Amino acid sequence: MRKEVILGKIRDAIVNLDIEGVQKACKQAVEAGIPAYEAVTDGMSKGMEIVGQKYENNEYFLAELIMAGETMKEGMTVLRPYLKVGDVKTIGKVAIGTVRGDLHDIGKNVVVTLLGAAGFDVMDLGVDVPTEKFVEAVKDGKPNIVGMSALLTTTMVEMENVVKELKKAGLRKNVKIIIGGAPITSEYAKKIGADAAARDAVEGANICKSWVAKT
């Protein structure tokens, strides 16, 4: 079977949220000798891009994004043993987490999936992430972008603390900061000195992509 056909099957399986389909197509890719990283970038990532577009067009919703992430995960299980270090060129690096005192992570996890599919190297810091850990991640990991999520008005104040501490540490100029979550608005982002607020996971991933495209 031709390479384009197999990559198309991987892409379509992601779009159609077909776990069995993506596993089968990824196995076919391996058997056909298609490099695993091409199956990721030209198959699965293309599929996730279309999923994102369907979300923006209100054809897909969060449930479909979650299922797409699950489908991609199952495909990666097949391909991972064949991926070599350095195979996949990343377009940027993002450190992302849910702020201190907040355990909610559904939206953040969808962003992680979308960013990974788009080619970012993602440092998922998890939930209930103390300010110091964000600063440490920037100092040690040197990401281009810091992403913060909060669901509660009581925890969103931690985002401002992170921005302040990054400034104090002389690291603010090294990163772009994007924030998201139910109580987050673009006015709040402006107020605390973040670079952008995302209404949802797809918009967040798109903003990050646009930032690295400009650099």
Next chain:
Amino acid sequence: MFPSKMSSRERFLAAINFEDVDHIPLYFRGSHRYLDGERGPRNQFEKALNRLKFGVEDFVGFGGENNYHYKLRVNEDVKSRTRKEVREGERYPLLIKDYETPKGPLKQVVRQTIGYIGSGPGARVGVTGIFDNWTHGDNVPIFSDHLIPKSRSVEYLVKGREDLEPFSCLFRDMTKEELNDAHRDAEEVKRFVEENEVLLATWGPCLGDAAIWACGVEKIATSAFKDPKFLHGLLDIIHDWDMRMIRVIHKLGGGDLIIHRGWYENSYFWSPRMFREFLAPRLKEEVELAHQGRVKHCMLVDTGIMPLLGILKETGIDVLWGVDPVQGGADLKRVKEELGDKVCLWGGMNSAVTLSQGTKEEIRAAVKDAIATLAPGGGFVLSPVDCLYEDAPSENIAALLEAWREMYMYK
């Protein structure tokens, strides 16, 4: 001059029934020191009396707001045991609850997370009592908002089809004695309603919310595609329990309104296809049963409603509570156009952002917009969605009341 010729109950019912009101009803969910004093109300009756002093609406109901705890009774032949474990690598203690049911075991594991007091570098570890902390002590309830985040629920109660039959064993009807107690409570509620003329509205079904509590958001989403039979099976169990609850409400006297709590029954967690297939038919049955007892049905869902408007209307709900133009993304004009002839709209402005963080001018503008868009034609209750937050400045609550008193009716 602010006209106030109707009782609170009359006004609320007039709004629900699309009849003329003397002024637009205003309702606040939750408590705030400005309305309730520093101590807060001791119970729903005290809260209602506090509200009436301000000339705003309130309701009381059988069992109060958290009555799904009140009504949930585990069968006697179900044994359970909870133990606490501290494991290496785990930041928080784990609470492990094992059930033995006649149809097999169930297991639930949660992290007993504690939050922080204060924020910034000086934040201290402690139990703050805010929403995000584990507030159940060493107990693991069957249903709770705190079970939803995966970072807290290490193992959900229902993980697959094998857990459905054991899960169905958990819910039993009230005993004769419990029903007698419930009747006595209900008489107190009905007396209060009669004396103070407030609405009698009881919290009832929690279909989709309960499903999410039981197995988590991700499982719901993936099951809809991978294993719809599992999801139907889970919802059937909960729906049966919800319907039994509605029958109990009827037995206790019914009242004016049954409130379906659907905070998680929004298009973020239930896409329109999922809502139509899994929730709508069951919601319709609830509405029909509520109406059989001459009680109106209110659906509370405060975000992601726009893609669901048509489906919600088809179910026959009488009230949609939670119309939030800020965090909820509600297009007030479209909501009014699509639902406003048949469904009473409750909300119209946001609480966490607009009321808690807005300026006086922003609050006034929100009140004006809500009234101008949602009130014409009747069927509107103004309410900051979804509840009052303690960090809302008192002057903001005052600003809302001032704006409402000035703009009390659509022109």
